Amino acid sequence: MSDFDFGIKGWWDTWYKKFFREKWPLWIAAIFMALSGIIAYGVAVWSLARTVSGENPYDQAKPLGTFLGLKELGGIINSFLGKIGLPHYPFNGYIWPDGQTINYFVQYPNPFLEPTAGTMLGILFGGLIAALLAKEFALKVPLDKTEYGLALSGGVMMGIGAVFMFGCPLVSTTNIGAMSVQAIEMVIGMTIGSFFGAKIIVWLEKRRLASLACAADGAGYRPLMHFEKTKTIWPKMPANADGGEPFGIRFQPVMAIILTVVMFIVLARFTKIGYPALSMSFLAATLTGFAMQRGGMCFAYAYREPFLTGFSDMSRAMALLYALLVIGFLPFKLLGSVSPDIAYAEIFAISPAGIGILLGSALFGLGMALNGACVSDSLWRTAEGQVKIWVGLLTLICVSSWLFPMREETWFKTIFAPYGSKNITDVYLPQIFGSYPIAVVFTISVVLLWALLMTWFAGRTFKKYMEG
Amino acid sequence: MTTEVKIDKVLDVKGLVCPRPMVMTMNTLKTMEKGQVLHVLANDSSTKHSIPALCERSGYKLVEMKDEAGTISFIIQK
Numbered sequence: 001m002s003d004f005d006f007g008i009k010g011w012w013d014t015w016y017k018k019f020f021r022e023k024w025p026l027w028i029a030a031i032f033m034a035l036s037g038i039i040a041y042g043v044a045v046w047s048l049a050r051t052v053s054g055e056n057p058y059d060q061a062k063p064l065g066t067f068l069g070l071k072e073l074g075g076i077i078n079s080f081l082g083k084i085g086l087p088h089y090p091f092n093g094y095i096w097p098d099g100q101t102i103n104y105f106v107q108y109p110n111p112f113l114e115p116t117a118g119t120m121l122g123i124l125f126g127g128l129i130a131a132l133l134a135k136e137f138a139l140k141v142p143l144d145k146t147e148y149g150l151a152l153s154g155g156v157m158m159g160i161g162a163v164f165m166f167g168c169p170l171v172s173t174t175n176i177g178a179m180s181v182q183a184i185e186m187v188i189g190m191t192i193g194s195f196f197g198a199k200i201i202v203w204l205e206k207r208r209l210a211s212l213a214c215a216a217d218g219a220g221y222r223p224l225m226h227f228e229k230t231k232t233i234w235p236k237m238p239a240n241a242d243g244g245e246p247f248g249i250r251f252q253p254v255m256a257i258i259l260t261v262v263m264f265i266v267l268a269r270f271t272k273i274g275y276p277a278l279s280m281s282f283l284a285a286t287l288t289g290f291a292m293q294r295g296g297m298c299f300a301y302a303y304r305e306p307f308l309t310g311f312s313d314m315s316r317a318m319a320l321l322y323a324l325l326v327i328g329f330l331p332f333k334l335l336g337s338v339s340p341d342i343a344y345a346e347i348f349a350i351s352p353a354g355i356g357i358l359l360g361s362a363l364f365g366l367g368m369a370l371n372g373a374c375v376s377d378s379l380w381r382t383a384e385g386q387v388k389i390w391v392g393l394l395t396l397i398c399v400s401s402w403l404f405p406m407r408e409e410t411w412f413k414t415i416f417a418p419y420g421s422k423n424i425t426d427v428y429l430p431q432i433f434g435s436y437p438i439a440v441v442f443t444i445s446v447v448l449l450w451a452l453l454m455t456w457f458a459g460r461t462f463k464k465y466m467e468g
Numbered sequence: 469m470t471t472e473v474k475i476d477k478v479l480d481v482k483g484l485v486c487p488r489p490m491v492m493t494m495n496t497l498k499t500m501e502k503g504q505v506l507h508v509l510a511n512d513s514s515t516k517h518s519i520p521a522l523c524e525r526s527g528y529k530l531v532e533m534k535d536e537a538g539t540i541s542f543i544i545q546k
Contacts, residue, residue, distance in 0.1 A: 023517050142484065144483060147484065201487060206495075296514055296516070298486070298514070300486075301486065301514070308487055309487065309491065309494060309518070309522070311521060311522075372485050372488075381485075386512070389485065462526075466526060
């Protein structure tokens, strides 16, 4: 009996450690993220069909993205600023670029019913569950002013950049899968911005190292630097490492199970009152957040590290994710192209493309490199308790929400007109090529080329480091 | 210390978040002689991935990696 117990316990401990405590290989995390992205896309197509048929117009899911919810939040912020007499954009609602699609999207009775707002919460929740299961949650407050400076400046740049590029890196991921020209521009822009961001970080750290003196402390150690500039608010740590885990750490996996049960009860209730698509969409986002935290999947890392530390493993994992989404979205696109009721599904996650996207994404890339995280990265790292990341994320949300209505200005629309055109329209690769197979091959080739380029840059940076 | 290795330098980057712990670890190792040992203390979960990857690629020896009571500790021999 005891042998049997030992066997089960040993098996459970091994698998728990592998799945919930140790970091996942990046390619596994990329596959999980692709899977959740494809599920979210499928749910969005299904909810569109129900909206078109009039079965349930309010339960509108959208493909994975963490940005559009800000227009609802922007409405609230700008209305409030207007009431107290501060600078604001008058909030009169939004008109979609394609007049024919406006009937599919209504203003939401509650900002949290906007599907991408739900996605943001889902990623946050998934990251929290993963951090708790791994006993990695700790409320950490950096007291180093540089960290806050980087978070604030990065947050402002990302906030402005996000408005100009029509989204965030997670949107670019979904939109590459959807074969939008905008997403390819975003990848190019964010790569350029991250290059300059990496240069700024190198400069800052060189200055910092040069100013530090190495002194002997009399105990045989030579401390290079002791920041001691972090305050862990919760959980309280034991006085020494042998004092065992504090309750706040031991209890974390139990807390994760309780939160998961509560989530399923709430989603079951939400489904019952008429929001099954939003509930499933939330679940897909939770899986995304979980996979991102477990694998440490980070867009900022993928775009910045080839220029900063010379690592490109994350860039290749992101390229795998992009390519899997292109293939995974294809059946839904083909379904949309042959079924008139859900014809709009074919161009889900497609946006206008123009010089504005390129400029916005370069600014976003610069801010993302300085802040150390984009929107979705910030969400799962916020869930780990990194207070510095909260500062960057909140700055980004406030700035972009406040500026969001700027998208209705005429000058703003002009810079999103495709090259050679005066009108703002969505740009879709299968329409340009007139062929799905060519569009698929082209998109995957661009992704592959980007991965090769990042690997080459990483090799160059690392070689310089080892030789220098 | 649980590992019997003579530590030459200690780098405490607790409170800093990605990419600064990794950049500082790389910069510190660059200033050290071959064979010297660096002890890095961090609490950003990204280091669990990035620092072992640095050791694997550069040929530095990761003598020990521990994750205890919220502190991730690395002992690296250049």
